[in-house]
Amino acid sequence: MTTIQIAERMNFSAVAPKVFKAVMALDAAARQGIDPVLLELVQIRASQINRCAYCIDYHTTDARKAGEAEERIYQLSAWEESSLFTARERAALALTEAVTRLPEGVPDAVYNEAAAHFGESELAQLIALIFTTNTWNRMNVTTRKTPGTL
Template sequence: MTEQRMTFRTAAPQVHRAMLALDAAAKQGLDPVLAELVQIRAAQINRCAYCIGYHTRDARKAGETEQRIFQLTAWEESRLYTERERAALALTDAVTLLPHGVSDQVYAEASRHFEEPELARLIALILTANAWNRINVTCRTAPDDH
């Protein structure tokens, strides 16, 4: 286990508050379970243990099942997710792995399931999830073990 480098919220409180505000604005109107799935998925890709733990707990509180959380790493092969969730997860993968780009097919499928304002918030949520992951991985924020 590695030692935490800094506590970001105390080192950059204005940036931390701005990130919280952006995160809250992005979630407005999105299904809370879908939002947690998206954030867990981004954290899995980015290998952010802190965010995986944080959003897994929040997903359970929002009513998500253990089985769906466990299968999230292989969501493409799983039958547990709706078409809408699959579109959001595909967009999450594409935006998180940006060097591969967001294909027209992935974007079209997402826009088929989400009206433009909701799609914009989903993209913003993916953006904030990735930003939090990068902050926490860089700072080596320790996951809560309880």
């Protein structure tokens, strides 16, 4: 099997350190109070949609460290057809997809289902986690951040 080398375009953290540090601070704030396994599921799913290989690699590794089962990681891209996810996780994943695919809008049904499973403060944190993950995805896809690097 031959692998293709895709050159990284820039080291964003070195070129724009103030922006990078600001996104790091946003990321730290967005993670507060979110269950570690749910956090990784949301980040993996947004990264799958955005085709961010770096973030998929990073968050699947972190999901395993948080105790996530391999089978659930494998089925995450087809979570709607899987019986392995709880109603709460499904609500979070549906919201993740809606916020990530923002031009399609966030349907009331999706928002209301998430609100039924998460208190207002926790829902705000979840929304922040989703948009922060999308920020990382856009940064890393644009600069072609290489999976497995820091």
